[in-house]
Amino acid sequence: MEEIQEIVAFMKEAIAGSPYLLLLGDLSAFQGIAPGMRRVAMELSRSLPYRGVALIGGSFHGKLIAKMLVNALNLFTQRDIPVRFFATEVEAYAWLLERRRVLTARPDR
DSSP, X not given: OHHHHHHHHHHHHHTTTOSOEEEEEEOTTOXXXXXXXXXXXXXXXXXXXXXXXXXXXXXXHHHHHHHHHHHHHHHHHTXXXXXXXXXXXXXXXXXXXXXXXXXXXXXXX
């Protein structure tokens, strides 16, 4: 619980004044998250203006959990937060740069 709260607080501080958040995550060491903590993580993350999530590596199970969390955020925040999985950091950064280009070109971001 503490770790999730610290991560969300850090992200809020890092993006203060920004209209959106693009997230790059590495799932290669992800072991899972307790079911009760999934709800807490989603609840804390609802206030973050995610506009894209790029994830590197990870097992099938890890990818499934990450996708479920983002889908829940989409449902409860009524946003369209795309999530993509990549084999390499280079591919993930390329997609995030393209996503940023699209977002900055749109007046409604």
